[in-house]
Amino acid sequence: MTHxxxxxxxxxxxxxxxxxxxxxxxxxxxxxxxxxxxxxxxCYQECGSALPAETIEAARASDSVxxxxxxxxxxxxxYSSAIVGLRRALDLYxxxxxxxxxxxxxxxxxDIDLVIxxxxxxxxxxxxxxxxxxxxxxISERVxxxxxxxxxxxxxxxxxxxxxxxxxxxxxxxxxxxxxxGLFREVALEVAARYPQIQTxxxxxxxxxxxxxxxxxxxxxIVTTNLFGDILSDEAAxxxxxxxxxxxxxxxxxxxxxxxxxxxxxxxxxxxxxxxxATLLSLRMLLEHLGERAAAERLEAAVGxxxxxxxxxxxxxxxxxxxxxxxxxxxxKIG
Numbered sequence: 001m002t003h004x005x006x007x008x009x010x011x012x013x014x015x016x017x018x019x020x021x022x023x024x025x026x027x028x029x030x031x032x033x034x035x036x037x038x039x040x041x042x043c044y045q046e047c048g049s050a051l052p053a054e055t056i057e058a059a060r061a062s063d064s065v066x067x068x069x070x071x072x073x074x075x076x077x078x079y080s081s082a083i084v085g086l087r088r089a090l091d092l093y094x095x096x097x098x099x100x101x102x103x104x105x106x107x108x109x110x111d112i113d114l115v116i117x118x119x120x121x122x123x124x125x126x127x128x129x130x131x132x133x134x135x136x137x138x139i140s141e142r143v144x145x146x147x148x149x150x151x152x153x154x155x156x157x158x159x160x161x162x163x164x165x166x167x168x169x170x171x172x173x174x175x176x177x178x179x180x181x182g183l184f185r186e187v188a189l190e191v192a193a194r195y196p197q198i199q200t201x202x203x204x205x206x207x208x209x210x211x212x213x214x215x216x217x218x219x220x221x222i223v224t225t226n227l228f229g230d231i232l233s234d235e236a237a238x239x240x241x242x243x244x245x246x247x248x249x250x251x252x253x254x255x256x257x258x259x260x261x262x263x264x265x266x267x268x269x270x271x272x273x274x275x276x277x278a279t280l281l282s283l284r285m286l287l288e289h290l291g292e293r294a295a296a297e298r299l300e301a302a303v304g305x306x307x308x309x310x311x312x313x314x315x316x317x318x319x320x321x322x323x324x325x326x327x328x329x330x331x332x333k334i335g
Contacts, residue, residue: 002031003290006062008055010040010082012264014068016272017279020327021066024280027331028295030287035062039082040070040264050082056089060255064286067259068279071266083259087120092250092257093148094155095120096285097233102303104310105241105317112240114219117159118229119152120250123180125226144180144225149187155251156223157195167199168192171208171224171232184225205232212236237261244275244316247282249289256289258282272322275314277303280330302333 007022009015025032037055044050050070059065065086072081086092095118101107128141153170160168170188174181185202192200203211205228212219212232216239224232237246243262250257260278268274280303287296306312312329313319321329 001291002033003064003292004035004062005032005286006035006037006059006065008037008039008059008065008067010068010070010264011042012069012071012266012269013262013274014040014070014264016068016269016323017260017274017276018066018068020276020323021279021283023327024283024299024331024334027334028287028298030292030295039067039086041073042071043082044079050080051085051089056086059086059090059257062255064289065255065257066279066283066286067257069260069262069264071264084125086257087250090252090255090257091121092252092255093119093121094152094251095229095233096159096249096251097229097236097246097261098281098285099233099236099240099246101240102245103308104313105245105307107241108213108239109217111217114216114236115159115163115165115221116229116233116236117152117156117221117223118233119148119224119226121226122148123226123228125230142177142180142227144183146183146187149184150191153188153191153223156221157191157198160198160221161195165198165220167201167220168195169201169203169208169219169222171203171205171222171228173205173228175204181225188223208232209235212239233261241317242275243278244314245277245281247278247280247285249282249285251289256286258286258289272324273315274323275316276323276327276330277307280327298334299330302330305333306330 009018037058070082097116100113101110122143124142126143172181172185174185237243246261284296284299306329312321
């Protein structure tokens with residue numbers, strides 16, 4: 001079967017890591033037809049849009065999207081993040097961030113293996129902001145809906161069932177945010193009752209931030225709202241070697257997108273410097289989503305083998321290898 005994959009390099013190091021991922025994909029021998037599309041700040045500078053309509057259509061028509069990274073400048077009025085816009089356009093409501101320990105990678109413990117499932121379309125990132133009082137008061141609205149809460153919680157529990165996870169922890173701040181987090185908690189308890197085979201616990205978000213550092217080995221699947229998930233997933237990434245080691249996938253009913261979590265890192269663009277693992281492990285998630293489980297397992301094994309040997313590592317995890325050199329080592333393991 002030939003899969004339709006849309007490749008969006010974006011800004012900074014994004015095009016580089018996506019190009020390396022395509023080399024790995026070719027080495028795996030997976031049959032695919034590739035479409036390249038543009039997004040991000042460089043695209044905005046050249047054509048006046050950070051997310052052209054043709055990019056949305058190319059992504060929508062694909063079986064899956066591999067995304068690099070984009071820069072979102074803070075000083076341009078009405079500029080919208082391309083990745084946020086693409087998630088909304090494709091209704092990619094569930095963001096999944098696996099965080100696990102690998103050998104020879106600096107980490108808090110060697111037995112960390114957790115997954116953060118983050119609601120991806122509402123909450124504090126709903127985009128409802130305004131200025132009042134002559135511009136002296138800024139207001140952002142946090143939007144939590146029953147529909148949004150139910151589908152992300154159901155996704156988390158189904159993920160746990162499919163992947164043999166025994167526990168789901170749902171995270172909120174209902175003791176203070178009584179309406180928005182109160183609704184999320186209410187729905188969480190309703191959904192949890194449908195999965196008696198899964199152990200359920202709840203945690204207040206600030207306590208969760210502490211527990212992630214104190215006892216990360218105790219967690220399986222963590223599910224929460226948009227902003228909380230954004231913060232906790234970056235914290236969890238640091239426990240297992242940093243953003244260069246953590247992949248991500250965003251899922252909707254019809255589409256899915258996979259990307260590294262490290263961002264565009266413009267200071268490293270063109271320097272062959274960044275860790276390719278976050279992108280290649282995102283590619284592993286993409287392959288699994290497409291049903292190419294054998295190829296996904298080969299890629300996972302190759303990455304793990306290179307890390308275990310510890311001879312070809314990038315600077316962020318204690319080595320001095322270039323992006324291309326570490327990718328080459330992984331391709332040799334695949335071969």
